[in-house]
Structure formats: structure tokens, C-alpha cells
Amino acid sequence: MLTRKQHELLMFIHERIKETGVSPSFDEMKEALDLASKSGIHRLITALEERGFIRRLAHRARALEVVKLPQQATTAAPAKGRQAFKPQVVEGDRPAAPPLPAVANDVRDLPILGRIAAGTPIEAIQHERDRLIVPETMLGAGEHFVLEVQGDSMINAGILDGDYVVVRKGDTANSGDIVVALVMGEEATLKRLRRKGASIALEAANPAYETRIFGPDQVEVQGKMVGLIRRYH
Numbered sequence: 001m002l003t004r005k006q007h008e009l010l011m012f013i014h015e016r017i018k019e020t021g022v023s024p025s026f027d028e029m030k031e032a033l034d035l036a037s038k039s040g041i042h043r044l045i046t047a048l049e050e051r052g053f054i055r056r057l058a059h060r061a062r063a064l065e066v067v068k069l070p071q072q073a074t075t076a077a078p079a080k081g082r083q084a085f086k087p088q089v090v091e092g093d094r095p096a097a098p099p100l101p102a103v104a105n106d107v108r109d110l111p112i113l114g115r116i117a118a119g120t121p122i123e124a125i126q127h128e129r130d131r132l133i134v135p136e137t138m139l140g141a142g143e144h145f146v147l148e149v150q151g152d153s154m155i156n157a158g159i160l161d162g163d164y165v166v167v168r169k170g171d172t173a174n175s176g177d178i179v180v181a182l183v184m185g186e187e188a189t190l191k192r193l194r195r196k197g198a199s200i201a202l203e204a205a206n207p208a209y210e211t212r213i214f215g216p217d218q219v220e221v222q223g224k225m226v227g228l229i230r231r232y233h
Contacts, residue, residue: 002070008033009044010053014066023064039109039133106136116147116180118154118190134166138227143169157205166227173221180222
């Protein structure tokens with residue numbers, strides 16, 4: 001069973017290939033389905049591919065092939081010399097079924113700004129090096145970015161080496177929040193922030209690492225962790 005948006009995209013691709021011989025561009029698909037971003041198209045295409053309706057063709061630009069169509073979009077041709085079966089239906093007073101809800105464009109394409117140390121601090125946050133599609137339910141309002149975790153100092157908080165942390169950008173945090181902190185203006189680290197009077201403690205979630213104490217002018221909060229993404233290879 002396809003969602004309404006999946007069905008609309010599949011039929012749009014099918015009709016465009018029939019008309020022109022090539023599949024439509026992502027911009028054309030986004031405009032045809034009235035979506036806000038191409039990340040929604042990526043998600044729909046992946047769903048159609050996983051269900052066996054389309055296939056990506058390697059080494060070719062704009063290379064999508066429609067493998068099959070849903071039953072409601074196709075009708076089998078009757079055998080030669082035989083009439084197609086047409087059932088006799090008596091219309092009753094049953095109300096029409098409600099329309100299928102539209103699938104929300106519920107993902108956001110975020111920049112991966114480099115690696116963040118969950119251990120001994122490393123160099124400050126770098127420039128964008130990749131992109132990652134993140135569910136909107138993880139985000140909320142504000143500007144966000146993604147960092148790849150390096151190290152094991154936050155393992156008892158469920159944050160492992162190689163994970164991706166989703167961070168809401170900002171310069172404030174409450175005591176107990178897991179934050180991206182810039183230490184001495186040079187080193188970035190992922191730690192739990194604790195306020196101890198006028199001092200700031202950056203606390204690991206691994207007993208092998210000591211809590212580090214700094215003056216209020218030595219730590220600059222870059223953002224607060226709001227989500228975690230783990231890839232399994």
C-alpha cells in the first residue's frame with residue numbers, strides 16, 4: 001500500500017518517462033508534488049525503491065526506471081475474443097471513504113560540520129563537509145547542525161564513537177544539558193555542562209575521564225544536543 005504522495009510521485013515519474021523517455025529532475029518532482037524541499041523527494045523515492053516500484057540505474061544522470069505500477073493504476077487487458085469481466089454493483093447509501101492524508105514533508109537536510117570530541121578536546125568545529133537528512137520531530141524551532149562523535153567519554157549517556165549528534169545552535173544551556181562547548185576559544189568538546197557557583201564543569205559520562213572545571217569566561221556554549229543518529233554498516 002502506497003501513501004498518496006508516494007502514489008502521486010510514482011505516476012508522475014511514469015507519465016514523464018512515457019512522454020519524454022527520461023525521468024524528471026528532482027526540482028520537477030518537488031514542484032509537481034508541491035513539496036518545500038528536495039529532501040522530501042529523496043524520502044519518497046527511497047520508499048518507492050524499497051517497495052520495488054522503481055529502480056535506480058547506475059552511472060546515468062536522472063536514471064529512474066518504473067518497475068511496476070500499483071494495482072489501482074493498471075488494468076489487465078482481456079484475452080483475445082473474451083470480454084473483460086464487469087461485476088454488477090448495486091449502489092447503496094454507504095458514505096464515500098475519506099481521502100488519504102497527505103504525507104508531511106517531515107525531514108530537514110542539515111550540515112555535518114565535522115567531528116566533535118567525546119574525550120580529550122580536539123580542534124574547534126570545522127566547516128561543512130557533508131549533509132544528513134534528519135526527522136523534523138527531532139528538531140523543533142531554531143537553527144541546527146550535525147557533528148560526528150569521536151571518542152568514548154559519553155558512552156554511559158548512550159553516545160558512542162562514530163555516532164552523529166544533532167545540535168540546536170545557541171549560546172545558553174541549563175545545568176545538566178549535554179552541550180557542544182568551545183574551550184579557551186580553540187577546542188570543541190561534547191560534555192554535560194554543570195554550573196558550580198561561578199565556575200563551569202564539563203562532565204564526562206565515562207568514569208575513565210575526569211570532570212574539568214573552568215572559569216565562566218573560558219567556556220563558550222555553541223549549542224545543545226537534541227538528538228542522536230547512529231548508522232549501522
